[in-house]
Amino acid sequence: MRPIIETNQLTKKFNGLIAVDKLDITVEPGENFGLLGPNGAGKTTTINMLCTILKPTSGTAKVNGYDVVKEANKVRKSIGLVFQDPSIDDRLTGRENLYMHANLYGVPASEQKERIENILKLVELEDRANDLMRTYSSGMRRRLELGRGLIHYPKVLFLDEPTVGLDPQTRAHMWKYIEELKEAHDITVVLTTHYMEEAERLCNRIAIMDYGKIIALDKPSKLKETLEGDVILVKANNLEELAKLLTAEFGFKKIRIVDDTVEITVKQGKSLLPRIVEATATQNIFVESILLREPNLEDVFLHYTGRGIRADSGKERYGLGAMKRRRIK
Amino acid sequence: MTELKGLYTLWLREVKRYLRNRTRILSSFMQPFLWLVIFGVGIGSSLRGALPTPELTYQELIFPGILGQTLLFTSMFMGISVIWDKEFGFMKEILVSPLSRFTIFMGKMLGDSTDSLIQGLIVIALGLVLGINITPIAVLLCLPVMLLTTFGLVSIGLIIASFMDNLESFGAIQSFINLPLFFLSGALFQLQSLPTWLQDISKLNPLTYGVDALRHVILGATWQPLQVQPLLIDIAIVCIFDLFMIIAGTWAFHRMK
Ligand SMILES: Nc1ncnc2c1ncn2[C@@H]1O[C@H](COP(=O)(O)OP(=O)(O)OP(=O)(O)O)[C@@H](O)[C@H]1O
Ligand SMILES: [Mg+2]
Numbered sequence: 001m002r003p004i005i006e007t008n009q010l011t012k013k014f015n016g017l018i019a020v021d022k023l024d025i026t027v028e029p030g031e032n033f034g035l036l037g038p039n040g041a042g043k044t045t046t047i048n049m050l051c052t053i054l055k056p057t058s059g060t061a062k063v064n065g066y067d068v069v070k071e072a073n074k075v076r077k078s079i080g081l082v083f084q085d086p087s088i089d090d091r092l093t094g095r096e097n098l099y100m101h102a103n104l105y106g107v108p109a110s111e112q113k114e115r116i117e118n119i120l121k122l123v124e125l126e127d128r129a130n131d132l133m134r135t136y137s138s139g140m141r142r143r144l145e146l147g148r149g150l151i152h153y154p155k156v157l158f159l160d161e162p163t164v165g166l167d168p169q170t171r172a173h174m175w176k177y178i179e180e181l182k183e184a185h186d187i188t189v190v191l192t193t194h195y196m197e198e199a200e201r202l203c204n205r206i207a208i209m210d211y212g213k214i215i216a217l218d219k220p221s222k223l224k225e226t227l228e229g230d231v232i233l234v235k236a237n238n239l240e241e242l243a244k245l246l247t248a249e250f251g252f253k254k255i256r257i258v259d260d261t262v263e264i265t266v267k268q269g270k271s272l273l274p275r276i277v278e279a280t281a282t283q284n285i286f287v288e289s290i291l292l293r294e295p296n297l298e299d300v301f302l303h304y305t306g307r308g309i310r311a312d313s314g315k316e317r318y319g320l321g322a323m324k325r326r327r328i329k
Numbered sequence: 330m331t332e333l334k335g336l337y338t339l340w341l342r343e344v345k346r347y348l349r350n351r352t353r354i355l356s357s358f359m360q361p362f363l364w365l366v367i368f369g370v371g372i373g374s375s376l377r378g379a380l381p382t383p384e385l386t387y388q389e390l391i392f393p394g395i396l397g398q399t400l401l402f403t404s405m406f407m408g409i410s411v412i413w414d415k416e417f418g419f420m421k422e423i424l425v426s427p428l429s430r431f432t433i434f435m436g437k438m439l440g441d442s443t444d445s446l447i448q449g450l451i452v453i454a455l456g457l458v459l460g461i462n463i464t465p466i467a468v469l470l471c472l473p474v475m476l477l478t479t480f481g482l483v484s485i486g487l488i489i490a491s492f493m494d495n496l497e498s499f500g501a502i503q504s505f506i507n508l509p510l511f512f513l514s515g516a517l518f519q520l521q522s523l524p525t526w527l528q529d530i531s532k533l534n535p536l537t538y539g540v541d542a543l544r545h546v547i548l549g550a551t552w553q554p555l556q557v558q559p560l561l562i563d564i565a566i567v568c569i570f571d572l573f574m575i576i577a578g579t580w581a582f583h584r585m586k
Binding site: 052053073077079081083085086087092096100101106109 | 331334335337338339342345346349417418419421422423424425426427428429586
């Protein structure tokens, strides 16, 4: 099958800063493709180039078979997009925003009403739909924006951190709806997120991105397998001493201190737990708690980047920082 | 069909946003009122006897000019909607839509022109209240003339705004353009009283023909001896200017990212 998205050495530079660095990705039709990475990794820049908002500095990309520079108009007819930054008209009501989107994006008039009322129900804004959007809370705005992205059924739907700032319940609703929509209308989804849970739940394949490059790309389960084993988390009064001691005692290679915890990745975690406690007891280190868990994507992320992924707080979206970032050049 | 629907949607949005902004509508009375009453009456009485035609008061002479000025200032100001949309992110929503750049530009342009037209109508109403003689036919004829004049002017504002990314620089450029266009349009005097070199410059100003056309329509036969061009030529020049600005605007929106 012909890939629905294909990039070839796709690169974007901002005055010398390389935001996206020679990206080669291929997305198959019907796939859910995830882009995961820390702030500034280049996820949004990548999406913006695929959506014709930004012109690549070099390299090419095709979406639905069309070149994003030479056939931008055809690309735009194939895509839908939920932006990371706010993009509503806050002087209009929620319902007006939805109708406007439906009209701009060519939703047939006969289907508009039904789809819009459905979406309003989904994002639980029926009772606020006729209020000006400037009176909404930021979570409500986000819900409406996300809903808005789902009222036309494009070939490729880009979701740039779709559920930032939403409460867990709404988030779960949205995931379910996105999955249903995808099934029913044969939509390919490209998603960026900081939520590991979201990536694991929604994506068939995940690309981990850092400094504009893809450093790992596979199914979530495969990515986790590369971690070979379990994660042991130890909280103690003296983390540095503890890490030093454990390294000396057991020869751990993957050991790091994250916040107030020592994290160790090992093949066989279970049998190690009592031995770790034993070893510390003789050394005057007081272990507060010790925990064993299956690896998750966050660990994968740590493994590849050497850094934790920081979940973006929803607050910045409407502040001054967001204002600066959301300008289109 | 999709394009037409999109055009209508964009037009409607501009008009709705404008009509919901009461302060802006109310404040639009102020400037023309000051010009007509204080400037019009003040200069008028000191010019007594020195006017080009005895049938016209100075206030009557400048009324079409002030109408033109309102169209100019409002239209240029409308470009701000582009900056606003960039600032609040809504521009992305429009630019990623499947609509052609031409449709997007026209939607905004027609919407903003409608808003300017409403401002113009407010000034006409003000003129009537001040006792300026405007026949009902003249009011009707003013509509297409105002609209044609405003298309090109709104386009200038939109084009400039499409290159800018903040309000401050837009404001600066705007005031740089507004006043020369206004003073060199013959809005406050008849062009014949200017030295030839100034007349020549004024004849390059598109607003000159808009104002001249408005004078034809409002002042009727009284204006003919003083005209810059016959009415139809005025209109033709304004239309050609509009056409050029629409082409330039489509191009400007095309390169806007
Ligand atoms: N318009 C711009 N001008 C200059 N630099 C930019 C611009 N947009 C993005 N950048 C830079 O490009 C890099 C990648 O930014 P991008 O927005 O793609 O990151 P991201 O992965 O989406 O991050 P986040 O998780 O914070 O959304 C950053 O270093 C950013 O500062
Ligand atoms: Mg981003």
